[in-house]
Amino acid sequence: NAQAKLIRVLAGAILDVAVDLRSDSPSYGRHVAVRLDATGGEQLFVPAGFAHGFCTLEPDTMVAYKVDAYYSPADDRNLRWNDPAIGIAWPVAEADAILSGKDKAAPLLADLGRVF
Incomplete structure (x- = not known):
């Protein structure tokens, strides 16, 4: 149950990131x-x-x-935020990042397997 999203900031600012997980995609x-x-x-x-x-x-x-679809916990997947294979230049040091338990335990892209 993949979900498309439209993201907007109402107050403040974010660095917003999207990673292509479509296994057949050239990107x-x-x-x-x-x-x-x-x-x-x-x-x-x-x-x-x-x-x-x-x-x-x-x-x-x-x-x-x-x-575009309701959230489905059974279909939820997670990806390591600082996976070196993806190379996202986050503006925060790993020691200073505030993460949920789910985000701390997220797998690397190489360990994720086929998702889409």
Whole structure:
């Protein structure tokens, strides 16, 4: 149950990242990273088959999602945020990152297996 998302920042700013997890795609494992903030009004569309994550860049940041399908916990997948094979230039040191338990335990891309 892949889910497409439209991301917008309502307050503050984020570095928003999408990683292609479509196994048959020529851009598999590649990412795009874009800074979104509340003043610019830009949005990022994340197609189904992509992993999505972000890092807040300012205090009190608020992010809104529009999605094309209901969240399905059974279909939820996770990817290591700092996987060196993907090479995302996050603006935070690993020691300073605040992560959920799920994000801390996420697999590397090489260990993820076929997702889409």
